[in-house]
Structures are given as structure tokens and as C-alpha cells.
Amino acid sequence: MTAVNSRRVSFAGRIDRSQPLTFRFNGKSYRGFAGDTLASALLANDVALVSRSFKLHRPRGIVGAGAEEPNAIVQVGSGARTIPNLRATQVELYDGLEARSSRGWPGLRFDIGAITDRFSRVFAAGFYYKTFMRPKALWKYSEYFIRAAAGFGVAPTDADPDHYAHRNAHCDVLVAGGGPAGLMAALVAAKSGARVILADEQNEFGGSLLFATDLIDGRPATDWVAATVAELQALDNVTLLPRSTVFGYYDHNFLAIAERCSDHLGAAASGVRQRLWRVRAKQVVLAQGAFERPLVFCNNDRPGVMTASAVSTYINRYAVCPGGRAVVFTNNDSAYQAALDLHGAGATVVIIDSRRHGAGALGSLASETGIPVLQGHIVCDVAGREHVTGVSVAQWDGDPSESVSPSINIECDLLAMSGGWSPAVHLHSQAGGKNVWNEELLCFVPGVAVQQCVVAGAGNGRFSLHDALQDGIDAVGAALAKIGFKAADLTPPSSDGSAGRPTQALWRVPAALDPDRCPKQFVDFQNDTSVADIRLAVREGYCNVEHVKRYTALGFGTDQGKLGNINGMAVLAECLGETIPAVGTTTFRPAFTPVTFGLGAGENTGLLLDPLRTTAIHECHQDAGAPMEVVGQWHRPWYFPHAGEDLHAAVNRECLAVRTAVGIMDASTLGKIDARGPDVVTFLERIYTHNIGKMAIGRCAYGIMLREDGMLMDDGVMARIGEQQFYLTTTTGGAANVLGWLEKWHQTEWPELEVYLTSLTEQFSTIAVAGPKSRDVLKNAGCNIELDQDSFPFMSVREAELGGIPVQLFRVSFSGELAFEVNVASRQAATMWRQLAAAGKEFGITPYGTETMHVLRAEKGFVIVGQDTDGSVTPVDLRMNWLLSKDKDFLGKRSLARPDCVRDDRKQLVGLLSEDNRTVIPEGTQLVTDPAAPTPVPMCGHVTSSYYSASLRHPIAMALVSGGHARKDEIIFASLADGSAVPVRIVAPVFYDPKGERQHV
């Protein structure tokens, strides 16, 4: 069923009647036009009821026409592409658009939750805290229903198929907001030669001019907008971003903009859906305009009650008149425009002006037009439940504390209200700026800016069109001067500059009953916060504005109090007998309006979430079918299964191959650093704990480095290449950190030392050939140097060639076997891998992965930094005292003498053997001395490494145990997840070849 646009008026507006569109709202089909928002199209179709309120489930209608909308919160689209919590006032209509109310279940008209409204005195401020948080036992039953009933839309459950992107940008001047002040500022900046970005959240530039009836230079204001935009478009130093919300203002003039590239295209959308602009601006002009405040009277939340400027917007911009019989209720001049617009659209209008003196020029215009005006009157209550049917009006003498007696009832279907204007100080505040109360304008205006920004236009309290245009010129002129530009000499076009008569302070409209007993006077529509709630919060001791916010939910939700906050603070001030500036505002935080998760993620999803680094030999491992283990960002082969083998079978086979014949492993991810210079020995002596100067050229040493606090930071083998040149290796994960650590000490503490450090990690790949037959493999591979024990002893390094390829050969071992590591330029690494595999074929050479490497080193008791250590382990805890030189100072040495570092009960590295000889204790298992002790059972340590050893035919484990070094042969217990306690014996952490004979052959 397609309903007709019964509320459409004959004005042209800014809709395109040649492009009719069909859309669905809550399952029903409607018609609208290109240029409509979902809200304007709904109003055109006389759809007044758009949602149920958050807590009380009261029927709600559209209140505003922009970002401030609290009620018309909709879920747009379906399936994986759906977006929850959009403001219907900001959703551009497209053909086939599907939307539904974010709230109101099972249906808007038969909302089950509406029963809460009948008991609304029970559902007062703090209700959730009071009832459902205590007793706690109840919450687990009630939470599901409360969350379902109070929910704000549904997140999609499928992966988002759309494309989101990021874009970094720099500019001299970022102008946030493309209304009269923003356009004027952008034009001046652009003509001054500055690099300008102009962002505006709407689909077209113009801001308030898109619905204004003002004339600029004697012509419709939109003509000036079009001419100005065309002028800006023609300049190549200007980036125009429509549909782009500047939603965050962060430190160092860094701002975030959400550009909605294709949301408005519906099914026709392609390419990037939304783009996050990350802007570094030298100067920012904030020209975000102002929000019109509602008035706070009884039942002011009924559908059909709207802000006056929203009414003007719907009439002038969207050619929709939201009512036929209208009442305009105001405390200031601006709403008279809405009355004139309503009159022009054919509606009957009555103006209720709380001020006894009435309005200025617009007032005269209204009188001339024949619109009745009741001065010194207020609307004190609204009739109608699902739609306004009338209002009660009372005479009022200006005393806010007295009750009034309604004397007139006016039938109407639309109530346009205006409680004055509040500058949108959000970005100014996010940037750290304070706001200053202006008693004349009755609003907060931006105070001194903390960052490099200026505020212009209505957002600066310059509400008349002429003032806004002039302020745009002045503000950007000041900004340009600060960055060395001479501002182009522009004067504002001629426009209306009349200020009207002053706004009257009317924060809570008096009613027939006192504020705690009268029908609800809503301050925050979205959170159902009423005047009575704020008063209750104060009575219960919540007096600070931030406490009141959290107790009453004032200013929470998708609109973050854009409509209600100032009224709420004024009500609070009245309650406390304070002034509004003394009460102050809550904190403004990003985002100005909600942004999607897709926007934040951009293109960094799936494979691009984190760089995946592979070694130069990766292809060979893939060909061999090796599963990969992620180590930091590296993908390393985990094990090399034969057909039918699982991890354990493959690892057992690989381990035995290394112990009995020969294995080959890709160790390329080790960090590699070239360190050289006249002072390299001095430098390294300070970094490493052992004696560097005693190392002979061509020899290797195992070295460790400590942080200043004495804790083990990294380890690795180093080699002395020359008198003034060393080759250092680091752990895989520590490569970048260690180089940064060395550079930090060199550059900041010891710049006098002549040392250069260069990363060789990517230049060289490393292939470990380990096992009794490794020497034979190298010989077979065409090694050009002698490899016997005398010519090339354990822990030495040689330049060599293997099959004609130059390599650096290290005779080092991480398995305890006779072993070599081959360093080869990465471009030749895959070739070298294949050559070694071929050369080792006759010896049964077996490729092995990280898992076997771990088992082999654990059998030897070699620690892995980051697995057997966690940043709280000293070398003494690891029994590495032999590495700590007594002849020199080194980083961390003094910390090792701290009382905490010499405690007897420090956790120390030990070996563990399961008493049953078969249980492999899971890594991370907690150890206890007495499992029968009363709970909580004191823990004495934890397992750091644990494997089944195929060579030893039993499990082995390493653990950090309190006072462990002195507890050899003690039986303690591993406390397993199933509650059982497995007895384990503390042993020395060297399980295989304890004398180390096998690597010295």
C-alpha cells in the first residue's frame, strides 16, 4: 500500500518532484521525493508516531530536523548492511529504503513496555540502580527483559560486506560547518591562498540558509549559497566535503571527520561507503550553528510537538507542513518565523508568547499577517496521547515559582515550541575550551579556545544572519593571521541584522500543579528525564551536574543531550538555588553524532588487520604442507607432518631425527644487528652482562641483556667479526625492541661512544642444520672450509661458501647437538634451503618447526625469553650467575643487589618431572606445595614450558617455583583445571646430555 503525501504543500522546497521514491517504514510502504529525509517523508505521509520512549515507552514523534533529534531513531537497511540508531532527520531518502523504529516492541501502537508509563512514578530517576542492581540475585533474571525492552536498535550479526576507508589530510584551515558563517569563512580562507577543507554534515551546503526565508543581496539566500559553493569548487586549494560530520576534535589540532560517501544511494551504492578523514589542521574555524531548545511543559513529549525551527525546515526546505492547526509557543522572536511559515503554508496559527511585551519586527509582521498573538501567556499542558489534539493555555506574569490556572483550551494538531537557542559548543569543548554563560542571550557561548581554533556565527552567539556572515570573516581573519596569511579583503553581502527582542528566561513552564505532581515535564526526551526526576535526584543527594547526569540519564543516548542539556542544567540550578554557570555543563566528548565501527576499522580488516610477515623460505614450507604458527607478526612453520601424522607424532619424529641424524630449521626470524666502531667493545660491555673484551675474533658467545631493573630483557648469540665489529642476534619478538633499546642508550646517554648499529634481520636468512650428521650435510653441500672440531670449534664463526653461495657459518647449537647455523643473503635463502635438503637426503635430513625447536631446547634447559621469563625474572633466578661479570658495570647490575632481587623465596627456574612419568602438565599450570591446604590454596609457582620428550620417553617441564633452587627432589603438586593435583618432582632443568658433550664433537 502506498499512501499519498497528504502533508505536502505546493512550495518548491529543495525536493525534486520529478524523482518520486518508494520506501518502507515499520513494514509499510510510502512515497517521498529525492531531497527528502526519512523524517520529512514520514511527516509528508502524516506519520506522527515514530518510536516509543526509552524507559516509559511513551509514544513519540519527530521533534527536530537534524542531529539533535531524540525520538526518530531508526534502524536502516537489513542483514549485514543494517545501521542502527540513525536519526531519521539525517537519513537521506533513497528508492527502496527500509527503516524501522529502533524502539517499540512488538509494534509501535501495541507496545508492551507502555505499561511502564502507567506506573511511571515507580520508574523514577535511579530506578535501575535501585531495583535491579540490588538484590543482585534478581538481576540475572531481569537483565534480559530489561535490556530487550530498553534496547536501542540491533547490531548486525554478519560481517559487514561494505568497503570503508581512511584518509589522512592536512590543511591550513578546516572549516567545520557550511552554513552562512562557515561558507563565508571558507571563502575568505580560500581566496587568501590557504589550503581549505570545508566539511558539513548535510547533503548540501547552506546550513540554516536551506530553510531560511532571508534575502542576501536582495535575492533568496540559497542563490548566494549556490554561488559561493561554485566559487569554492573552482579553486584547487579547497576540498569540499558534504555529508561529512566533524565528529571529534583531539589534541594537537587533530580532527576526525565521518564522510558518508554512498549511504544515501541505497542499492545503487558502490565503492567506498564511508570514509574516515583524519585531519591535521593548522587552524580550525568552528561554524556549527546552534540548536533550538524545547520548552519544558507538561506532556511536552507528545507526537506533534516540535521545535519551531524544525517546523520551518519541513515547510521551506522539504515542502511539508506538519500540521493544519498550529500553536506556536515561544519565549523569543525566532519562532515567529515558524508562525509566518505555517501561515504561508495554509495552516491556521496562534502564537503564545510568554513575554508580555511580545516580539520585535517579526511580531509586527505576524500582526500584519493577521496571526493572533497571546502575549504574557504560556502553554501549560498538552492534550492527546498518540498525537497532540490541543493545548491548555494560561496567563502568566513571569514568576517561575507559582502555579498557574489554565484559562484557554486551543484545539490543534501541531505545537511548535522555541525555548531560545544554544550554540553548538561541542567541538570547542572537545578541544578543551571552556564555555561562558551569556546572561543576555541566555546561553553558553564558547570561551577562550585552548587549541588553534576560532568559533564563528550562531555557534558563537551571533544569531542574526548579518552578524553570522560578518563573524565568519572576522574569525577566519584572526585564524589566517596566526599562520601568516593575509586575509582576502571581503565584505559580507547585505542581509538582515535585526536582533529582535530579548529572550525570556523560561526554563520550566509553570503548571497547574507543583513540579513533582503535575504531568511529566520532559527535559530529555530520549532518556525520559523529567523535571521531577532532576528534583528527586537533588533530594537524594545528587547535586553535582555530572552526578545528576548519571542518576537521571540526562544527556545520555544517541543525541547526548543536544536538545535537553541546558534546560536540565537550568532546572537543576533552580532546584539548588544556584545560577546556571555555577552548575555548569557536563563534559562534551567525541563523537558529536554516533559513528559506525566500519568507519573506525577502515580497510584494516581480514588479512590487513595486522601485517603478516614471512621469511624468504616461506614458499618451501608451504610446499611441504607445514602448518604455520603466528609468532608476533611472523608466520613460522610449526611442524612438518607426514601423511596421517598429528602434531605430536610429527614432533616426536622430528625430535628423534635431530638427536639421531640431522634436522633442518628456518631460523630467519631471529633479530640480527651489525655493531661496529672504535668504541663498540665499551658500548657492548655496558649492554651485555658478560665480558665482551675477552672474546676472540671469530668466536661466539651467548649473551643476555637486562633492563635497568635487573630483569632479563633479551638473549642471543653474538659473534666477534673483527676487532671493532660484532654480529648480534636477538629473539624473534625482541628484534625491533632491542635495536631501539641500543639506539636509545647510544643516542641519549652515551653519544660520545663511536658505534654504528645496523639491522641485518631482513638481509640475512638463517638456516639451522642440527644433529650428529650436520657436518656431513655441509660437506655434501659443497662447503669450502674445514669443518672438523679443531679447525672450526664449537661457538665460532667462519666466512665460507656452500655450493658456491657465500655464507656466514656459525657453529652454535640451540638443541645441544652438533649443529651449524647458515646465514645467507635472503635472495638466495630458498635456493640454499633446497640445496641443504638435497645434500642431507642420504642422511635422512628432516625439516622441523618451532614446536620441535621448543622441545629440543627444553630437553637442554635453554630458556625462551618471554616464555620462561615474563619481565620479572632475573638471571640469578635462572641460575645464569656465570654470565654476570664481576669485572665491569652493565645495565641492571646494581638492581640485582636490591633486597627484592636477593629474597630467598623468589620464583626460580627448576625442572619438573611428573611422578607418574606420563602426565604432560599444561603450560601455565599453577603449582602448590600442599593441595589439601584450606582454600585459597597458597600457590608456589607455575609451569612455563612442558612437553613430551620422545628422546627421553617421558614428559619434561620447566617451572618458576618459589625458592626453587633449594628445593631439589621435593615433591610438589600441579593443580589441574579438573581439580586434580598431580605430584611432580623438582629437578635440575637440564634433562638431556647434562654435561653438554654432544655439541662438542
Added chain:
Amino acid sequence: MSEALITAKVLHDCGHINLRGRRNDAAFVAAVESVCATSLPQALTTAASGDLRIYWLGPDEWSLVTTAEKTAALLAALNGATAGMHVAVNDLSAAFVTLALGGSKVRELLAKGCTIDLHPAAFASGACAHTGLAKAGVLLALQHVEFRLIVRRSFADYLLQWLHRSGAEYGIEFV
């Protein structure tokens, strides 16, 4: 996308030499400049001579990029000319992958992942910078209208995938 607005090409024929030395050591500077037949570039710029381009990496660090064929000779010449000085000359030819990026939308593409200002006024021909592109560290330089992107070998696959995905909206062609 009908026409690719960006072209990307992996330059295989490159040799990279990392050079460390003291800029204020006249003998060092003279030795290097005589070998290279060009002066060492100032901060954030490059210098070129024939097949050789020198990228400034830091106050005492440069990257010399030439053809693979000429790398060994350049390495030997540098080692010879700076013998006895406090320098570090390392062949890092296998450590890097070099890409050439061109096309009318190349700055827009790079700006998607790079936080520095790439406007022609801020990053002109001859400029170079060690910076980040998406989640990889890169050396970025501009030669006339073509960008050079030098990335560590193990990050190259990631960066190519990033270029592929991020360049899709403009149309990117790998040549």
C-alpha cells in the same frame, strides 16, 4: 573501474647499501662524494647521479640505491674510500623491496595510509621520508611524478595486498 588511475611496479633490479658516517667529517664526506659523483643529500631529500640515488635517512645515515649489477662495485669502492674511518657500510640489497607508484591518484592512495603531508607544496620531487604506510614502515620518496616506496622484505606481501585493496577505488594496475 574502466581505467587504472594508479600503476604499481616492483623494481627487481635494485641494490641497497646502507651507509653510516659523520656528516661533519670532511674526509668522510669527500670520500663518499667522490665515489658517488654527487653530494650527500640534505635532510629529507635525495640526490642522484646516473643509476645511483642517495636517500637521506638520518643525520648520519643514508641509503644508496643503484642497479643490482653495480652494487658490488659500489660497495667495494665505498669500503675502499672510507677505510680506516668510523663508518658502517652494509649491503642490504636482500633486505628491501622497491616499488614505483605512479598515476593521477597516487597521492590520494598514499594519503589513505600515510600520515605525513603529501601535498606537492609539502612533499615535492626529491623529497624523501622514513614514515609509515598503513601498518608497515617505509621509505617514501618522490622522483618527478613517480613515488618510490622502499619496504622491508618481510612486509612486502602485506604492503602489496594493502595497495591492492586500498587502490581498488581508484583502479590500480600492477605492471
